[in-house]
Amino acid sequence: MDLPPAKESIWQALFNKRMLICVFTGFSSGLPLYVLITLVPAWLRKEGIDLADIGLFALIGIPYTWKFIWSPVMDRYQLPFLGRRRGWMLVTHICLLISIALMGQLEPALSIGVIAYLAAVIAFFSASLDIVLDAYRREILPDQELGLGNSIHVNAYRISGLIPGSLALILADYTTWDTVFVIVGLFMLPGMIMTLLVSESSLNARPPLSLRDAVIEPFKEFFQRLGRLRALEILAFMFLYKLGDSMATALATPFYIDLGFELTEIGIVAKNAALWPAIIGGILGGLLMVKIGINKALWLFGLVQIITILGFVALAEAGNNLVYLAIVLALEYLGVGLGTTAFVAFIARSTHRDFTATQLALFTALAALPRTFANALTGFLVEGVNPETNPHLHTFFSALGLPDGGLGWTHFYILCTIAAIPGMLLLFRVAPWSAPTPAQKIAHSQ
Template sequence: MAEAVAEQKKEKISATRALRLALSNRKTGFMALFGFASGLPFSLFLGTLYAWLSEAEVDLETMGVFSLIGLAYAFQFLWSPLVDRLDIPGLRRLGKRKQWIAPMQLLLGIILLTMAFLEPRSQLGWFSLLAGIGAFASATQDIVINAWRIDVADEEATLDILSTVTQMGFRLAALVGGALGLIIAARIGWPETYLIMGGIMLAIGIAGLFAPDADVDAATATSEHAAKTAELYEVGEIAPKQRNLALAAVGILWAWAIGTVLVFMVRSMTALPEDRPNPTEFTATYGPLIIIATIVIPAFIAAYLVKLKKDGKYVITEGRVAGKRDGLILDQLYRALVLPLVEFVGRMGWSLVLILALVLTYRICDAIWGVFAYPFYLGELNYTNDEVAFASKFFGVGAIVAGLALGGYMLTVIGRMATLTLGALLAALTNLLYADLAIGGATMQAGSDLIGFTALIQWMAPFGSEGLPRLTFTIMFENLAIGIAGAAYIAWLSSIVSKGYSAVQYALLASLTLLVATLGRGALGEMIENQGYYDVFILTTFIGFIAVVLCILEWIREKTAGRRSGVVTPDATHEVATGA
């Protein structure tokens, strides 16, 4: 008994020390900086910019063009193979990831500074062009920052802590670029506000030059590229003819997807306001088709290649050195488009079905529900704009940051899968809090009164109605749960991708949340119209419980896979240390 207590005390000390070491590591500091750099342009281009355009009296139809900016983030995975494999001439010595991160951050800083010198109404063409380029630069930065986090993680700066820190940086940037940006603009003006934000991005870009990277030796990288290409011609690898057929099929699908997005953007930018296609309808109609074309069908092709290799069919029987006649360009394209999926499918096998199911359900509550939050607060519950801003922005953002911090600590203490499962459970249960609000909020009011929260909110927000404390109480707990779940989810998602293909695999998996949002929002909106919000919250609660079950199954899968391979996972290490 005494030994067990001693072991538990030892684990507690080691967890605290591990957390302290991770937070003091320079990688963690740069991760916070990169997370902030990821969130700031996202907030400035997709939120604050519309406030500036509204103040400049730009009409709503013209503003619709700017909603195209969101497509850059929604479909960023389409060019992830490019940034994963292509080196920027003269910048490769910075590192595989930094050669993309630093230029994108500096470009974003220059764009924001330039926009500050433009007048949106009279120079709308240049303004929209810069905003569009900025959105693509921002989305590209996000791809590479996610890959950087996975590549540089080690035993000290763990993937769990880095994943938590990047989200905290992102949320703080959203607060700076959103609420603080509005406050600054109200006092000194929009051009000056964007000058400040551009200066911040330039400073981050310069500081990012000094960040560590997974590798910095261009000569080593060149030899690694050659070695990986040579591996395609070893005995047992898929024969070139079958590889090229697979590449052609995947290439056609990706070309269609990229072409579809580009044609839509050109039509939207060149058509008259009354003839412009609707971005929301485009995303809802073509979003799932693009994901099917770029992820689902290529995954089946990858599975077929894995089976051929396993069965020894259409494989190379005599190894040889790749030559010019072997078409090295095709080999590089195969490695960029097809091999990331082949590696992932081959490594996961049938477990891929479980992983995809978890990806599709884990964040479904906030992925779908977010669109209907303001109609619920303002229309259904009849709160004012000031009340919603106070509850969702002030307390809400603070609760998310607190949840992320708590989630990061839990990842260190109880392990990744335990935190992931608990986060899914909490996120599901918070839907019941909203269900209570939908029928009057008596339980939420009683809970707020019980802990003295009502008196606190009435003192902090004397402008609020008697129902503001229960709204704030509900949003606070929901965002706390979202923070915990978000920290665990990003850490888990980062852990299942391969470092060799991190940019492509992570971007592809993360993009599946788009499928959930586009397919679910229409049906959810119809359900709200027909049955009301209460039934919707009950439904999303049950969907959240499905995610909990899937988390448990994934936990079991990881433990089983770890035992079979002899590899001790971070969660397994925790269980051994605590005597579990």
């Protein structure tokens, strides 16, 4: 009896202005991050920078993990043009376009410190853009469109990775790096145009009366609504669920280079074999969640994600084989697409619409923590730690049993698989399999 309206609402959600906006928010949100995690590492590795130093560049992602600190400022204060959300959206877009274009003007061998600082600036503006885009998207999407809207956002987010992760690498074989970075920076223009064409959300809540309220009330509401124990369990889950997946993909591009693949091969085969299955997984995930609910999706997609990480183990053993690379990555990123879609929907479900900016900033920051701090250690895990340059870190890893020469790629990816298990165990507490879906709740109430 309820099936026809549900189907109709799905198709209506797929073809409306809000979904088109989600395409642009996803693209603008993903592009700067992929510059930092794919283009910059490939550039540095090609210029002869050590893996350990490249791994440490993950620390420039700290703004993604601490963005909830300044999100209340963006929630409380409105710029004198375009409105509460759109003003910040325009400013951050412009800053990102300029800073990305400037990156290629530097020489890695001579200015690695300056590159690190500029990368941190890009991360700051990117995290700030995420704050306002996440809040705007949550405000324009009604609850019934959250799953599909976030699925479209995530897919556009991944499509943006084609620019720094595929197009830029191909261009780098034919032109200079400074030109490559300028071209990539110009891809922030579509988001700027979207910002000027859309309007503020009609459901935009009244800004907090003070900066103090903007800081305290979102946290107070979250813990009061869920209780201290359950709130802490949910926060721990947000940190752990994508840990193994994040570690597995942290040094993906240097991994491909070490296996002997050329940049053009990486740009054409590796990136596309990863992207499109992830998009397919995201679309399937969004549609399946309508049928099975977010909880069951987290269980099923999480298991797929763990199993497919093992594909990197097989690839490390197989070596330079383009066909094998494409198959392994297609399966891995199909799992990534499924898992990410369910995870983002869970994060959105955990927020209150009156406190979107700060709560989403906190939750997405927790999800970014593994990408920043755990990933900063991945280079050391693979290659080991030089006791002369990093004596304290060498002592720490030696105490954990890490060989002086590192784990190597094969054992590193086995470790990534193990790291994905704790997040799955927390599902027993935060998203039990037996919890009713929204459709079941509606049917029961009738």
